[in-house]
Amino acid sequence: MSSCLDAGDKTEQNPQLRICTHCNSRMLKWYTPPDMTWGTPYQYVCFNDDCPYYVRGWEWIKQQYNKEASYRHRYNPFVGESGPVPVWSPRALRGRIMQDDETVEQFVSRGGGEE
Numbered sequence: 001m002s003s004c005l006d007a008g009d010k011t012e013q014n015p016q017l018r019i020c021t022h023c024n025s026r027m028l029k030w031y032t033p034p035d036m037t038w039g040t041p042y043q044y045v046c047f048n049d050d051c052p053y054y055v056r057g058w059e060w061i062k063q064q065y066n067k068e069a070s071y072r073h074r075y076n077p078f079v080g081e082s083g084p085v086p087v088w089s090p091r092a093l094r095g096r097i098m099q100d101d102e103t104v105e106q107f108v109s110r111g112g113g114e115e
């Protein structure tokens with residue numbers, strides 16, 4: 001297994017990996033800032049507000065922590081790992097959504113990533 005930095009984006013070989021396993025929506029390219037622990041330039045996140053994973057998350061966090069928050073389905077295409085990314089509102093994280101054909105450098109230089 002190679003490190004995530006020199007491994008390629010697995011969805012380029014297999015576009016099916018970009019489909020959310022919870023709602024079958026196509027996930028969006030999402031910039032991961034360098035201060036996050038994943039060590040990836042970007043990942044894919046399901047931004048479908050009807051995704052059952054996201055909808056259930058609000059209820060689950062309310063019950064567990066009595067907080068208004070949820071999580072969205074996230075896929076790391078460099079290592080093939082998926083999991084939750086926490087959100088505190090339906091708008092959260094959307095400022096980091098990238099265009100599919102955009103590089104991280106292009107995204108950052110146009111001011112992307114500002115919340």
Ligand SMILES: [Zn+2]
Binds near residue numbers: 024047073
């Ligand atoms: Zn989904």
